[in-house]
Amino acid sequence: MCAIVGVINSQDAAKTAYYALFSMQHRGQEASGISACDNGEILTHKGKGLVTEVFNESSLKTLKGDMAIGHNRYATAGKNSGNDSQPIAANYSLGQISVVHNGNLVNKDEVRGALIDEGAIFQSNMDTENIVHLIARNHSPHLQERITAALDKILGAYCLLVQSRHKIFAIRDKYGVRPLSLGRLKDGGYIVASETCAFDLVEATFIRDVRPGEMLVFENGEDEFESIQLFEPEPRICAFEYIYFARPDSVVEGKSVYDVRKKMGAALARQSKIKADFVVPVPDSGVPAALGYANESGIPFELAIVRNHYVGRTFIEPTQELRNLKVKLKLNPMSEVLKGKSVVVVDDSIVRGTTSKKIVELLRHAGAKEIHFRVACPELKFPERYGIDTPSFAELISANKTCDEVCKYIGADTLEFLEIDDLVKSIGDEREYSLVSFDGNYFIK
Numbered sequence: 001m002c003a004i005v006g007v008i009n010s011q012d013a014a015k016t017a018y019y020a021l022f023s024m025q026h027r028g029q030e031a032s033g034i035s036a037c038d039n040g041e042i043l044t045h046k047g048k049g050l051v052t053e054v055f056n057e058s059s060l061k062t063l064k065g066d067m068a069i070g071h072n073r074y075a076t077a078g079k080n081s082g083n084d085s086q087p088i089a090a091n092y093s094l095g096q097i098s099v100v101h102n103g104n105l106v107n108k109d110e111v112r113g114a115l116i117d118e119g120a121i122f123q124s125n126m127d128t129e130n131i132v133h134l135i136a137r138n139h140s141p142h143l144q145e146r147i148t149a150a151l152d153k154i155l156g157a158y159c160l161l162v163q164s165r166h167k168i169f170a171i172r173d174k175y176g177v178r179p180l181s182l183g184r185l186k187d188g189g190y191i192v193a194s195e196t197c198a199f200d201l202v203e204a205t206f207i208r209d210v211r212p213g214e215m216l217v218f219e220n221g222e223d224e225f226e227s228i229q230l231f232e233p234e235p236r237i238c239a240f241e242y243i244y245f246a247r248p249d250s251v252v253e254g255k256s257v258y259d260v261r262k263k264m265g266a267a268l269a270r271q272s273k274i275k276a277d278f279v280v281p282v283p284d285s286g287v288p289a290a291l292g293y294a295n296e297s298g299i300p301f302e303l304a305i306v307r308n309h310y311v312g313r314t315f316i317e318p319t320q321e322l323r324n325l326k327v328k329l330k331l332n333p334m335s336e337v338l339k340g341k342s343v344v345v346v347d348d349s350i351v352r353g354t355t356s357k358k359i360v361e362l363l364r365h366a367g368a369k370e371i372h373f374r375v376a377c378p379e380l381k382f383p384e385r386y387g388i389d390t391p392s393f394a395e396l397i398s399a400n401k402t403c404d405e406v407c408k409y410i411g412a413d414t415l416e417f418l419e420i421d422d423l424v425k426s427i428g429d430e431r432e433y434s435l436v437s438f439d440g441n442y443f444i445k
Helices: 013-023 057-062 108-117 128-137 143-151 197-202 239-245 257-271 287-297 320-330 354-365 403-410 420-427
Strands: 003-008 031-038 041-048 067-073 088-092 095-105 156-163 167-172 181-184 190-193 205-209 214-219 226-229 278-281 305-307 331-333 342-347 370-375 414-417
Touching: 003 013, 003 095, 003 156, 003 167, 013 031, 013 057, 013 067, 013 190, 013 197, 031 095, 041 057, 041 095, 067 095, 067 156, 088 128, 095 108, 095 128, 108 128, 128 143, 143 167, 143 214, 190 197, 239 257, 239 420, 257 287, 257 420, 278 287, 287 342, 305 354, 320 331, 320 354, 331 354, 342 354, 354 370, 354 403, 403 414
Parallel strands: 278 342, 342 370, 370 414
Antiparallel strands: 003 067, 003 190, 031 041, 031 067, 088 095, 095 156, 156 167, 167 214, 181 190, 181 205, 214 226, 305 331
16 A cells, blocks of 8 residues: 655655655655665665655755655555664665565565575565565576566565666566556656656656556666556556545546445445435545535535644554544534434445444434434454555454344444445446455456
């Protein structure tokens, strides 16, 4: 779920990367970093925390040059430590290299074990370091060939940016599980980023999505880039990008995230005929779906829960204790609006159930008479192995309880989830998606 960005042939590339990372802060809050190349030397600054906490005017001034790559970290492999922040920069036989990665390698343990047996020494717990070692231990005189050979040994969902002293390579796995888009900056440079919302902030023009299985090669000082189709595409964009991960103002694979979420809410309303005084979104990710529900059902829309925007996203916090506290810190229901009312509460998903339980408790305390909980995605019954923080069945409430049992656990009067078919229709049923959390189809073995 991490955010990655690459900027090439653009003045103050690191500063552009900084603003792009800022706009994609929602994709990872644990650490941030940027590598920039100036006069053939790669310099890196990174650390734990938000983009604005890791960087300041002084640190950005040290990152000179017209090439840069950056990363916001969301831990799915590795630990929440300073050593596990990216980019990973290293010296090897061809010079300097820096790598950022968004996704999850399903064979990371096997690759890491083989590398250690061959004498490799690891400095972090991240699967990204596997890629650096595979590149460094190859004997080809050309970096591009080394990258291609490394990709033949890894399996999983990945978007990669590899920076050398003169080039940036942008690669997306053949399934395109995680998004990656290409844009053009006003000064003629290029930008590659996880989401198009980054382009809006830096005033870049969207060109196209990087194709599944494609490698783009950008060279310092060259206006044109090279496109190489490394693998036959088997597109399976992750449906959770539309449900939760991506910002609503992003366009993922040609689909407006905001419009898709409204369609999900409308589908929920058609599926669930219920009377209520108004529809209440769980802010902020539940707002578009709640609007769609209200528009389709004719039930008024009310912002009856106020969010404190200075608290991070509960789902991506690493410990349960922090999640429980942050629900109360983040969300405050308005008793003046809710008292004695029957409400439809729309949220984007239920993962562990703890957040939903706290929300229902807060709404009851605020005086809500009836709470009909509606979820704009199907039941999450399977661990996701391609970059989402649901590593075990034990953490997924719907893998262990029926819908009625989940309803009783969270304390709602009624509970309904969006059906898988309605989810696919809402996004667009002209293609296939990664739906492993819902159907258990692990298409990357």
